[in-house]
Structures are given as C-alpha cells and as structure tokens.
Amino acid sequence: MAIVCASPLMARESREVEVAAALAARLGEPLLLVGVIDGEPLTEATRLEAQRHLEAQAERLELPPGRVSCRVRSDTDAVLADEECRHSRWVVAAAEGWRTSAWRRASLPERLARHGCGPVLSVRREDALVDWLRGRRRLLVVVGVDPLSPTADAAVAFLRELRRVGPCDVLATYVCSPLEERDRLGIHTPVHVDLLEPRARDMEALDPAVETVLLREVREQVGDLLGEGGVEVVLEPGFGRPADHLLHVALSRGADLVVVGMRARGAVKRLWHGSVSAGVLRNAEQAVVCVPDVLREPRHALPPRSVLVPVDFSDASERAIAQARSLVGPGGRVHLLHVHRKRLGETGGFMDHYGVLPEPPREREVMLRRLWELVPRDEGAQALRWSVEGVTGEDIAQAICQATEREGVDLVCLGTSGEPSREPDALPGAVARELVARCRRPVMVVPGT
Template sequence: MMRILVATDLSERSNRALRRAAMLASERRDDLIAVHVVDDDQPARMVELECREAAAVIEDAFDALDLPDTVTAKILIETGDAFDGVLRAAASQQADLVVMGSHRRRMLADVFVGTTAERVIRHGTRPVLMVNREPEGPYLNVLATTDLSEASVVAFRAARRLGLTDGPHVGLFYAFDPAAKGLVTLSSGSGTATRDYVEDVRSHLRREVHAWIKQNALPVPTSLTLAEGPAPAEIVAEADRGGWELVVVGTHARSVVPRLLHGSVAEYVLRHAARDVLAVPPAALAKAA
C-alpha cells in the first residue's frame, strides 16, 4: 500500500490530477491525500474562510469520484507558499508519490523561480507525477528515458515501484550527439561517410545501453529508441511521435546558476511535454533502490 498526495489549486488542471491520483489509488488500494495551500499573506479571517471553502470543494470532488471503500481519502489544508506547503504535506504524510496538474505558465516568474511543480521536484525527495492529459485508464505505454546515469536508474526503479510500468509496453529512449559528425562531414565531403559514422555511433551506444540495463538489473524494455539530437527536444518529440502516455525522467542535482542559464532536461520536458511526466529527484534513490 502506498500514500499518494495530490496537490490541488481547485482548477480544472488540478481536477485532472485528482482524477489520475484517484485512479492510481483505486488500482492499488492506496491512501489518497488531497492538499490545498492557502496564501497566508492576507487577513486571518480570509485565510480561515478560504481554508473552509477549499475543504468543502475538495470534499465534493471526492464524492464525485465515487472512490471504492478500499481507498482511504483525506483532505489536508496548508497555508503559506504553494510549493512549500506541498513539500510540508508530502513530508508529514510520508507520501510515496506527489501528483500535480500542469502549471499555468507565467514566463518571467517561471524563468527566475520555476513553476510550483519544478520547485517541488527541485527541493523535494519524492517522485512527482505531472498530469497533462485527461486520464482514460491505466498507463499502457510508458517511455522511460536514460542518459546512462544513476539518476536514470533511480527514475526507472521508482516508476516500477510505483506500479507505473506494469502496462504491456515500456519503451526506453536515449538521445545522443555524435561529437565528430561535423568533422567527418568536413574531412570526407561525403554524406554517405557521415551517415555511416552516425550509424556506427548508434550501434556502439545501443550496446552500451543494453550493458547499462544488465548492469543495473533493470527489466528489458519492449522497445529501445536511440535518436540523434538534443535530449530535451528529442524526448518531447518522441513522446508525441510514439503516442506514449507517460514519460519517465530522472533529475540531476544542480546548482542554481547553471540551472538558470541552461535549464535541465527534466524542466524542459515538464514545460513542453503534452503527455504525463513522472520526474524523479536524486533524493528518491533510497526509496527506489
């Protein structure tokens, strides 16, 4: 049994997340906790009123879901900043998974501080499932991504532990950049030589990926795709191209300045993917091992 925490701002985006979280909880007879964070930078009477109203709205949403008796549902109201309230709730409830809706894009604020979901992932220790699409059933087609790092191992194991890779099709995706492609083209002047070089790199990397799977005792995927190009954009493109319902990405611990300047693969996928995304922070290692 797991504990699933779904964060809601009472919007339709959050309602999709609530429905997905309820579906997951019903499949595994898990605990379902819905948390709403009320801004406390306002008069105390307004905070109290908003807390009561939010609890009533969530209770109505629970009733509409018609949850089975095997699911224990709970409402939690926090006050403060949204991301901090979600983190506090996840810690106090010992959540195994945090479920959130897709974010409302605010360009300038997102650049400097990140979305609520990104900040929960960045500062938290639990996998975060961002729900971008209306749930229609269990995940049947799941795409795990890898850069052959420990973070990718952690993400794959976390997805398995959460039961998100129990469907019939689990693909693995690796994006690569043939470092000497330009040099080969320049020196040979031949498109054939360049294509041969890229295919040689692809074949070598395919062997490396299979060795990585075996070394880390991971299940053999039903498909393996190696795409040439920058990882962030290629992952998003493959998610749409392959009709994947869920994309699994690991995140790397990074300092603030490099993140602001260059972003990260996980953050790009979270912001641009039209499919659901499971992002697993490095701190989930102990839980996923």
C-alpha cells in the same frame, strides 16, 4: 505511504484528483488531497470554503471510508513544507493552473520534484492515465536514459514501480551527440567531410560502431524489467537541448507518459546549465513523471566478468595478464590492448580529432601476433574468451579509457615495474595514476615483485 494530490483550488477544472484516486486504489494506499489557494489571501472563510470543496471531491471518489484526507494550504511553499508530502509514495500534481511570480518560473510540479518529494506525476491527458490505472489499456512510456547519468538510473528504477501498477510498453530513449560519443569511445572514422559522400556528411548520423556500443550500454542500464509490456531502445542523435529531442520522440511515437530523472541543484547551476527534467516538465504535451536521483537503486558489486589489460610486452604486462585471468571465471573475457604512442613525424591516413587511430599498417600484423602469443595455452585459459586490439594515440591514459568504454569491461588490470623497459611503447609509471583519476571503471594496479 500516502499518495498525495496537489491541486490549485482556483483552477476551473482539475482532473488530477481522478488520476490520484485511481492510483491510490490500484496501490492500496491512502490518498491525501492538498488544495492550494495559490495567489489568494487565506482567510478563515476562504479556508473553510476550500475545505468543504475538497471534502465534496473526496466523497465523489468512491474510495473506502477513512482512506481519503483533505488539507488546505496557503501557497506552494506550504505544500513543500508538508511532512507527508516529503515522504509520499507518489505526488500527483496538476500540470497547469498554478500562479507563479515574475521572478520564479518554476511551477509547483517542478519545485516538488526539485525538492525530492518522491516521484512527481505532472498530469496531462488524464484520460489515458485513468484508463491505464483501471486496467483498460497499456501505457506507452518514454524514459530518458543515459549510461553516464545517475539521474537516469533513478528513472529506470522507477519503471519497476510503474510496471507493478499496470502494463507498460517502454521506449528507453538516449539523446546522444555523435561527436561526443566518438570522442568518449575513441572510435575512428574520417572527419574530412569534403571527402565523404553527401549522405555521410550528416553530423547527426551515428557511426555504426558507435551505435552498437550505445545499444549495449542502454540495454545494460535498463536491465530486465519484470511485468507486462515490451522494451525498445531508441537512440536519438542530436545537438542542443536534450529535452527537445526527448519530447520529439515522445510526440512522434504517440507516448502517453515521459519519465525523467532529476537531480537537486542550486539556483546558480539551474540558471547557467538548465535542466533536462525542467524542460520536459514545461514543454511536454503528455504527462510527465520526475524521479529524484535519491530514489535510484544501489548497484551491487559483482565479480568482474571482463577485464582489460594494457600491454607493453614487459614482465609487468605478463603479471597483469596472469592476475586478470584469475579474476574472471569460466566464460569470462580478457581483452589485451596495446597503445602505440604516436611519434613525431608519423602520419599515415587522415588525422582524427575525435577517435584513436589503428596501429600503423606496417606494424599492425606483427603487433597483433605478439599480443596473441601472450595468451596462455593451458586448459584454464581456454575456458576464457580472449580478444586483442592495437591502437595509436598521443595520450596513453585516454586511449585506455576509451577502450574500456568501447569494450564495456568491468575492470582494468595494469602491471607496473620500477625497472625501465626497452620496448618503444613501454607504459610510463604516471599512466597508473592517470588511469585511477580518469577511468570510470575500477583500476587494479599489479606492482612488480
């Protein structure tokens, strides 16, 4: 698979060719130089002159004979139609120097990335890239991550390719909204800001419990990265455009390269929703790599190591607990969750729009004791890790979904029964259907006998 380098021939200076040549030499791949006469009519004389210009560049690159080929294209659309470009290992493009029409703001690097032409490197500060490719220094890389995004999975997968090229220190950066994360995780903290200390009124501050969960999620998404260099997780709380916050981290930490995933979108979606990768490409001061989401690595199905069991103290719950313990091996974890359905007229503490509340204080100790009594005492059960939790919520399915995110479990195991239960917080049959529809984790439904 070739390394493709796209350059605007009318630009005064373009050093992306030097970057592409160093990359091709490092990876042992052939190099294709594509010169684009952007905005000028392509006559035969112009084409021949451009071809000679590209061949002269190729001779100066000091690559082995036959490893460099040259082509001239009339415009950016012709580059996108090039078969070798669409199936390249890397596409290296100049970040600037492209002419765009008034009705189309996207530059060639953005359009290449949008069309899924392999990882697209938009070159800025080329000296750092060339020194890295020639083994003179490490590269400091900011990668945009998001535990909920498949495009971030593609960016993380690309880090393995990057480390095969040369040593990299990685800043895995998650731009997160504190309020949205509290809502997703169901973590309760007071929201009456008039009663909080001035320091705690900062709406961009992460709750320590939220921060703990996010750090775990990002580390799980990044996984083990082979190769030389460190990995640091950076949580960047903020509101507004995520691209601005990601670039703030890159600028403040002196990064050499920003890596983001990109999803192909229709024109209407791009118009209304924008794109994090497009914002990074247009405004970064560093080089940027856009990785199409089609390049993300498939996740292999593994046996569950942690299971959450919603408990209403019925026989169905006990069957679900028995099923859950059979699914996780020694050292695995089973988390028992009881959801107290909030009843009319119940108060107790401040209301929290974003998180679920703990069990009512007068019932908490009794409920936790009942949950622990459900934990089997035999030798096999002692080889597992057990935990219990009680929460209060109006939406039972949502409270269960929030608990799965907080606890990071692999599976939900829910017992159902056709018989009515006398327990005040019995799980209605509709909860199983809602969980299957709303939960990001697999849901196993254990029917009654």
